[in-house]
Amino acid sequence: MVETDDDDVGMRRGAEEIGARELDKALRGLTLFGDDIYLGMQATNVALVDVFLMQMETEAREYRSDDEGINLEHAVLLNALSQQWLFAVYELLRTWRERAKSVLKWHSNGGLKLKAEALEKRRNPGDLNLGRDRFAQTIRKIIDHPKITKEIADDLARTHVLFRQLEFLRVALAKHEVSGQPKLFARAPGYARIDMWTGSMSYELSNDFVILGQVTRRSFADGIRALSTDRTVPSKEDIAAYEAFMALKPDDVPDFGKAPAPKL
Numbered sequence: 001m002v003e004t005d006d007d008d009v010g011m012r013r014g015a016e017e018i019g020a021r022e023l024d025k026a027l028r029g030l031t032l033f034g035d036d037i038y039l040g041m042q043a044t045n046v047a048l049v050d051v052f053l054m055q056m057e058t059e060a061r062e063y064r065s066d067d068e069g070i071n072l073e074h075a076v077l078l079n080a081l082s083q084q085w086l087f088a089v090y091e092l093l094r095t096w097r098e099r100a101k102s103v104l105k106w107h108s109n110g111g112l113k114l115k116a117e118a119l120e121k122r123r124n125p126g127d128l129n130l131g132r133d134r135f136a137q138t139i140r141k142i143i144d145h146p147k148i149t150k151e152i153a154d155d156l157a158r159t160h161v162l163f164r165q166l167e168f169l170r171v172a173l174a175k176h177e178v179s180g181q182p183k184l185f186a187r188a189p190g191y192a193r194i195d196m197w198t199g200s201m202s203y204e205l206s207n208d209f210v211i212l213g214q215v216t217r218r219s220f221a222d223g224i225r226a227l228s229t230d231r232t233v234p235s236k237e238d239i240a241a242y243e244a245f246m247a248l249k250p251d252d253v254p255d256f257g258k259a260p261a262p263k264l
Contacts (some may be wrong), residue, residue, distance in 0.1 A: 015054035023047040026228040031151040033096050035138045038131050042092050050221050061199030079192045082201040082217040090170045093163050100152050107149045154233045162223045184208045209250050
């Protein structure tokens with residue numbers, strides 16, 4: 001694990017410029033997310049840990065700027081905690097996205113009312129489950145205001161690229177595989193470098209033959225925070241193009257060192 005001097009996103013806000021509740025607020029602002037008390041609790045948890053990690057990242061950036069370079073013990077701990085944060089954020093977004101997709105499916109096949117009734121059914125008078133009851137109330141709200149489904153679809157699209165990158169990285173870190181290609185070994189899973197601008201751990205997104213990009217723990221946190229202000233909804237064509245890029249195969253990459261075949 002060594003430091004890096006390149007960051008393709010340029011200068012970012014300093015940790016002291018970022019509000020402690022920005023990430024929490026952005027997650028809770030996603031349609032369906034803020035309706036669930038327990039998803040909200042997890043949003044608060046990852047936001048609190050984000051603040052703690054930004055403090056460590058600031059220290060890492062300062063270490064690398066002095067004459068002695070990085071503090072290895074500090075960097076190893078930062079990398080370990082960063083990975084755990086990434087896993088937690090992945091699971092949180094995955095849970096919300098699966099729920100959102102289910103709601104859209106029930107809406108399209110006319111099953112919202114049946115689902116609400118199933119959730120509201122009690123096994124016994126003492127059968128209390130706040131998460132289930134709250135979800136049933138949310139579904140009833142969607143039945144009364146079906147335009148909410150458009151907001152759900154938009155939020156799924158707005159988070160698609162961020163989640164896809166997070167998923168790709170998570171598979172490499174946790175399973176040592178290339179996402180969507182389980183027979184391929186991930187290249188150097190867990191290896192990270194220190195981003196020179198933020199001090200955040202920087203990870204490579206790569207399959208077996210090409211580097212698809214670089215991400216940092218901080219880039220994911222900033223990407224989530226940006227959901228509060230950037231309401232841009234990518235088109236289906238944009239999303240399809242990005243998926244095609246992430247699923248590149250060796251034959252899809254031009255060999256610039258090879259002369260073109262002669263025309264017959």
